[in-house]
Amino acid sequence: MTTRTMTVAGRNVAVAEIGKGRPVLYLHGFADVHAGSVGWLPFHETLGESFRVIAPAHPACAGTDEDEGIDTIDDVIFHTLQVMDALGLGKVDIVGTCFGGWIAAELAVRNPERVGRVVLVGASGLMVPRQPIGDLFWQIQPENGIEYKGLRSLLFARADDPAALALFPDVRSDIERGLSQFKAMRFASRVGFKPPYFYHRKLRERLGRFKGEALLIWGESDRMVPRSHAEAYRTGLGGKTTLKIVAGAGHSPHVEKPKLVAGQIQSFLAPKAPSKKAASVTVKSVAKKKAPVAKKRSGAGRRR
Amino acid sequence: MHPVQMFCWHFMAYPYLPKDFDEKYDTGWVTVPNKLWDREKTRGLYQEYIDQLVYGEELGFDGLVLNEHHQNIYGMMPSPNIIAAALTQRTKRAKLVVLGNLLPLHLNPLRIAEEYAMLDSMSDGRLIAGFAVGGGPEAFNYDIPQPQARTQYWEAIDLIHRCWTESGPFTHEGHHYPLRYTNVWPLPQQRPHPRIWIPGALSVETMEEVAKRGYDYFLSSRAHGAGTRKAAQRFADIIKFYGGKFHPFRMGILLSVYVSETDEQAKEEAHEGVFYFLKNTLKGHLRREGRTLTFGAGVPSTSVRSWEQFLKNANPGAKMLGDANTWEELEEWGSITIGSPKTVREKLWTLIEQAGVGNLMIQFHFGNMRPELARKSMRLFATEVAPALRRDSAAMFARDYPELNEMPEFSRVAV
Numbered sequence: 001m002t003t004r005t006m007t008v009a010g011r012n013v014a015v016a017e018i019g020k021g022r023p024v025l026y027l028h029g030f031a032d033v034h035a036g037s038v039g040w041l042p043f044h045e046t047l048g049e050s051f052r053v054i055a056p057a058h059p060a061c062a063g064t065d066e067d068e069g070i071d072t073i074d075d076v077i078f079h080t081l082q083v084m085d086a087l088g089l090g091k092v093d094i095v096g097t098c099f100g101g102w103i104a105a106e107l108a109v110r111n112p113e114r115v116g117r118v119v120l121v122g123a124s125g126l127m128v129p130r131q132p133i134g135d136l137f138w139q140i141q142p143e144n145g146i147e148y149k150g151l152r153s154l155l156f157a158r159a160d161d162p163a164a165l166a167l168f169p170d171v172r173s174d175i176e177r178g179l180s181q182f183k184a185m186r187f188a189s190r191v192g193f194k195p196p197y198f199y200h201r202k203l204r205e206r207l208g209r210f211k212g213e214a215l216l217i218w219g220e221s222d223r224m225v226p227r228s229h230a231e232a233y234r235t236g237l238g239g240k241t242t243l244k245i246v247a248g249a250g251h252s253p254h255v256e257k258p259k260l261v262a263g264q265i266q267s268f269l270a271p272k273a274p275s276k277k278a279a280s281v282t283v284k285s286v287a288k289k290k291a292p293v294a295k296k297r298s299g300a301g302r303r304r
Numbered sequence: 305m306h307p308v309q310m311f312c313w314h315f316m317a318y319p320y321l322p323k324d325f326d327e328k329y330d331t332g333w334v335t336v337p338n339k340l341w342d343r344e345k346t347r348g349l350y351q352e353y354i355d356q357l358v359y360g361e362e363l364g365f366d367g368l369v370l371n372e373h374h375q376n377i378y379g380m381m382p383s384p385n386i387i388a389a390a391l392t393q394r395t396k397r398a399k400l401v402v403l404g405n406l407l408p409l410h411l412n413p414l415r416i417a418e419e420y421a422m423l424d425s426m427s428d429g430r431l432i433a434g435f436a437v438g439g440g441p442e443a444f445n446y447d448i449p450q451p452q453a454r455t456q457y458w459e460a461i462d463l464i465h466r467c468w469t470e471s472g473p474f475t476h477e478g479h480h481y482p483l484r485y486t487n488v489w490p491l492p493q494q495r496p497h498p499r500i501w502i503p504g505a506l507s508v509e510t511m512e513e514v515a516k517r518g519y520d521y522f523l524s525s526r527a528h529g530a531g532t533r534k535a536a537q538r539f540a541d542i543i544k545f546y547g548g549k550f551h552p553f554r555m556g557i558l559l560s561v562y563v564s565e566t567d568e569q570a571k572e573e574a575h576e577g578v579f580y581f582l583k584n585t586l587k588g589h590l591r592r593e594g595r596t597l598t599f600g601a602g603v604p605s606t607s608v609r610s611w612e613q614f615l616k617n618a619n620p621g622a623k624m625l626g627d628a629n630t631w632e633e634l635e636e637w638g639s640i641t642i643g644s645p646k647t648v649r650e651k652l653w654t655l656i657e658q659a660g661v662g663n664l665m666i667q668f669h670f671g672n673m674r675p676e677l678a679r680k681s682m683r684l685f686a687t688e689v690a691p692a693l694r695r696d697s698a699a700m701f702a703r704d705y706p707e708l709n710e711m712p713e714f715s716r717v718a719v
Contacts, residue, residue, distance in 0.1 A: 060451075066608070068455060138444065141600035143330075145592035146621030178615045182601045182608065186451050189604055193449035 001039040005063055008079070008086045014063030015056045015087070016040070019048025022271065025089060026055040027080070029098025029122070030136065031155045031252040034062040035184030036167045038177050043258035047095075050266045056083045058100075060187040062180060073191045073200055077106045084114060093269050097121040097254055098224070099188060099198060105233070106203060108210040115210065119265050121217045122251045124198040126229050126236075133198045134224040134251075140185065146170055157221045157250035164255070207236030214241040215268040217261055219249030242268070306701050306708045307694035308656060309553065311401060312360030312682065313369035313665045316353045316387075317585050318377035319672035320345045330595055331588030332377040333441040340377075350380075352675055354387065356668075358394045359679055363686035366714065367399030367432065369665050372406050374445040378585040385419045392426040400427050403501055403522060403665070404434025408453040409446045412481060413460035417467040417488050424492035433498040434522070435461050439505075439605055440597035441589065450605035456480045458513060461500075465517070468497040501556065506531070507610050511539050515546045522556040522665070526590065526625055528638040532557060532659040551705045552662030559652070560640040560667040562677075563684040567643040571631055574642055574681075577673025582626045582634075585671055591626030640670075645688035652689065656697055660704065 003016045016033065018040055024047070028034045033044060034057035040048075047053050059079060060066035070076060080103055084092070093116040096104030101123025108115045124133050139151040148168040152159040155168075173181070192198035214237050218230040227245070234243045244264050246253040254261045320342045322328075329336060357368045370387050373379035381387055384402045391400055400423065405416050416435075424431040437457040443450050459480050466476065472487030492498050500519040504510035514521045523535050540550035562578065564570035587594050597603070599618070606614065628634040631642070641651045656664070668685070669678040701708055 060608075066451070071452065137602035138595075140602040141440065141595050141597050142620065143595045144621070145596065145624075150595075172620055173615070175612070175615045178601075179608070179612055182604055182611045182615075185601045186604045186608070189449045190451050193443070193603075194447050194452075197447075 001033075003063060006083075006086050008082050011059075011065040011067060012063060013056055013065075013083055013086070014061075015054060015083075017055070018044055018053045019051050021051045022269075023089060023092055024051040024053050024269065025084065025087075025092045025094045026053050027094060027096035027100030027103045028055055028058070028061070029096070029100045029252075030184055030188065031164075031167060031255050032097055032100065034058070034064075034180070036155075036177075036181055038062075038180050041163075041255055041258065043254040043262050046259055046262035047265060051269065053095075054087060054089070056080075056087070058103075058184075058187050060190070061184050066183075066186065070190050073102065073106060076103055076191055077110060080107060081111060081114070090114070091116050093117045093119075095119040095121070095265060096123060098251065099124055099192060101125065102198065102200075102203075105207070105210075106200065108212065108214075108237075109203065109206040110209075112210050112212065115212060117213045117215070117269055118210070119215045119217065119268060120233060121254055121261065122219060122222050122225050123216075123233065124192070124225050124229070125200060126204050126232050127196060127199045127201050128204075128226070128228050128232050131226045131228040133226075133229075135197075136188065136224065137185070137193060140181075146172070153250075154224050155251045156256055157219060157248055161256060164252075167255070204232055204236055207233065208238040210237055211239040213239050213268075215265065216241065216243040217253055217264060218243065218245055219251055219253040219256065220245050220247050221249070222251045224251035305698040305713065306553070306662070306711065307698040307714075309366040309663050309714060310690055310693070311367040311369045311399070311556075311663065311665045312357060312363075312365040313371075313558070313667045314353055314357050314669055315371070315373075315379040315585075315667060316350070316381055317581065317669070317671050318380055319349070319580075321377060321580070321584055321672075326583050326587065326593075329587070330593075331597070332585050333588035333597055334375050334444045336375070336377055336588075338375075350387075353669075354390055354394065356675065356678055356682070357387075357391060360668075360682060361395045361398040363682055364690070365398060365682075365686065367401050368395070369401040369403055371403045371434070372409075372436070374409070374442065376441065376585075376588075378589065385423060388423050388431075389426065392423060392430075395427075395430075398430065399432050400430050401432040401501065401665070402434050403432075403503060404436040406436050406438040406442055407460040408438060408448045408456045409442060410460075412483075413463050414467065414481075414483065414486065414488065416460070417464040418490075420464070420498065421468070421488060421490050421492040424494055424498050425490050429493040429498075431492065431494070431498045432501055433464075434501045434503065435464070436503050437605065440600065440603045443603035443605065444597060450603045452480075453605065461502075461517075465497065465500075468492055506535055506538075507606060508538070508542070509607055509610065511542045512546075515539070515543045515548060518548060520554050520556065520663075522558075522663070523661075524558060526558060526560070526637070526639045528557065528559070528655055528659070530658075532655070532661070536659050536661050549707065551708055551711075552660055552701055555661045556663030556665055557659065557661050558665045558667065559655070560670070561648060561652070561681065561685060561689075562640070562642045562668070562670070563645055563648050563681045563689060565644065565684075567647055570642045570644060570647075573677050574670065574673070577670040577677070578634075578640060578642070580671030580673075582628060582671075586624075586626030589626070590624045592621065592624050593627065596624075645684055648685070649689045649692050652693060653696060656693065657700065662697075662701065
């Protein structure tokens, strides 16, 4: 993975890029590059076949300096705008997973002039009564000294998913990855530990301000951000919004079903055919039938 | 002469857990269900624990130690200041060490400045003021994000220090605690302020902050051996670097002791309480079994630099103190010293000699230990262990730190 370092407001920001073409700003989550994973995952490589994926590391993550001044998500939004300025990104399509999706959603409602189309994958950020977001901080505390089954169950549909075990094994982690995960937890802790836990109470009522197109991708058994949050995003966002439920995936569909999810995003962000097909697919049909999913997948394959 | 200072530390464990607690519950911290609290059996429990501390003063201990924990069975003092307040009225001479108040958990450090000033005044200047940041369990107790907790913590300490040493009212332009009117009434009795103790678990960052401010360092580790000596050495070097002078009373360590007439009798009597302490109260904290909140990445209270060291050196999944199943395994930790007065005297002297540390915080009560056993152990320690340790340490410190002669002697009443 090639990473360059930019200076933004006097601090180092690490930016990784993959692929060529139209720029897509990628805001990472936890089971993701710059955090749970030190390098790109197959999902990013597939996405990079269609776009220039630009992934800055959040403050404290990977090679980005920690910022003692970050108290809440507002500071992260401002920081991300500064990063976008430095990258010369005017209005850009944004893909965000997990807390990266939260940042994307906040940007979309606060600075809609900077956000083209937006893709949220298992995004946190909303407060849905009696539907709390799972406790990442609790689950990353090892059981019996070294076991992370609880963490994998929170982040993936199956704790024994090979991709999950590769990122969070029950053995001594290699130092580079252990450090990367620790730094991402420091970032997450700054914005999500103190109540409100990984959400902004006012975001939900503000969602209507974003009139652009949005694609929501949720694992069918997301135990970190319940599916009711996807519904809240779908009904709240002000533009054409499509929800795709990924069968057999949990909180990290981009890790669990990388080709499928990358394909969904490729179709949605494809420059021409402004995804009438995608919009016509209802939530229920995707959730219940596998056929349209398989179709999309082959569609994505054709483009390559 | 300056002998080791010996303090009696009471954790006030919850002693009435069901026998099958370890099988049924994965932690004694944060989520341990409070339906286990027995409202009948606990009548008089705080009184008994306070009485044990008062007995510590009668026996001639130099001070009594309390600390703060929340939502757990290990230590039942969510507010140690309340116990300290009771002790101000029951004791006359012993130092009262609150080690410490968990600053980031409190709404405003001004309240701590006020309460400590009250305690110092009520005890006629006997308070030692401890400030702690809290670790894994405490982060979950009050939902405290740890990266901020560190900066909040040192800002709070500096604010309290200002409250006690600068005349008010003044404006505090802090990041976490901005205040327009800072004007503490009452002021502490001791001048310029009570001694300030800061607990730490070996991190260089903490030692540096302590050394810069001229405070004292308390090593909170429960295991002792070569690491204790290393910690003292490291702290001494850091003090020197910041232009200060190290002497043994700049640092304290935590010891646990049970003394009885013979080694065999000590083991027999202490068994129930010690293993209740290890298996139940350390579960979730210093035990591999269950979910340990103390050493994961989820509450990153340590710096990235320290975590890198941890990743390099730690052996995750290895046994911890609470995993000791036999006396022999326990012995390897150098944590709990058990035996006849002679055995305990020899072992502690080896430790004091190695570490060169002057403040010994000693835990005598373990888990569900019967009160009469804890008292007997305290008495035997005070009469048959402490005198020799005082004598030998005073000679050693006088030899190794001649500058101590310029320091006033500690006032104490001989037993």
